[in-house]
Amino acid sequence: MNDAELTCRLKAAPAPERPGEYWDDFPSHIRVQLRRNRTEFAPKRAWRLRLACAGGFALGVVLTLACVEFRVPQAVSQAIAKQQRNFDARLARLDTGLHKLVLNTDGMGYLLTEPN
Amino acid sequence: MADADAELVAESQRGDPAAFEELVRRHQRMIHSLTFRMSGSLADAEDLAQETFLRAWDQIGSFHGGAKFSTWLYRVAVNACLNWRAGESRRFHLHARAAEELTPQTHETSSAEKQHEVQTALLKLPAKQRAAIVLTIYDGMNHAEAAHVLGCSETTVSWRVFAAKRKLKRLLAAGGTAQRTPRVEPQSPAENRPPISHE
DSSP states (O other): OOHHHHHHHHHTSOOOOOOHHHHHHHHHHHHHHHHHHHHHHHHHHHHHHHHHHHHHHHHHHHHHHHHHHHHHHHHHHHHHHHHHHHHHHHHHHHHHHHHHHHHOTTGGGGGGSOOO | OOOTTHHHHHHHHTTOHHHHHHHHHHHHHHHHHHHHHHHSOHHHHHHHHHHHHHHHHHHGGGOOSSSOHHHHHHHHHHHHHHTOOOOHHHHHHHHHHHHHHHSOOTTSOHHHHHHHHHHHHHHTSOHHHHHHHIIIIISOOOHHHHHHHHTSOHHHHHHHHHHHHHHHHHHHHHHHHHHTSOOOOOSSGGGGOOOOOOO
């Protein structure tokens, strides 16, 4: 059997015919199915919307908590830095006072006065 | 989109079911023919045709008019057929129905016999080879058009057509020989089961 004979043999076997009413009804049947699918999908979409809202709310809560947690250590570190600066300033003043005490022959009276 | 369906497609994309119904009316025979060749059963062909049009409605927004609407619809239908995986029980019913629908009765003409023989041979092909044969021989597409519908290269289509023809020649030649021998009716539906191949 060559290709042409095969093609001829395949084409000689038509698909079974359906009654005319079938072709008249099929498109409207599809339209009904589309309408049914739309109504079936509607509650599903609402359910998805609710899930999305809940997810968004949960994400918001998590982000807020994360921000708050992040700010607490930041405040502590700022306080420590401030104390450090304060300490450095006091140490510098003490240094100056001691220097004056050592160099000044007027004695202990300088110890009681604040350096300027 | 220089297509006779262009206006109906545009209206369908805007959500008009009446326009889509008209598209279904225009293409229903073509799609039923394709799904029948692919499934071998009128009932399954109907299910597949319905699935094709429902999928087409869902996906019509993705049709941008690069090809003809009928080509795009073919692609949807072929994908529906290729993705159609029948379970064993469904397969059993398919063959029972196919045998019921296609087995010629004694008073019917020999064309019904030939139709049965050809359809049985087609069902023995792997699904992708069957699709290639249906598109190129029954729907008259060239290999480039068939490649577009099947989403593969032209070379792949050529190979599938070649392999399918080789197998069909063997099956139909064997069938022709068997035709001359007396037909033995199977005792149970399982014996009447031609294997369907899903590649």
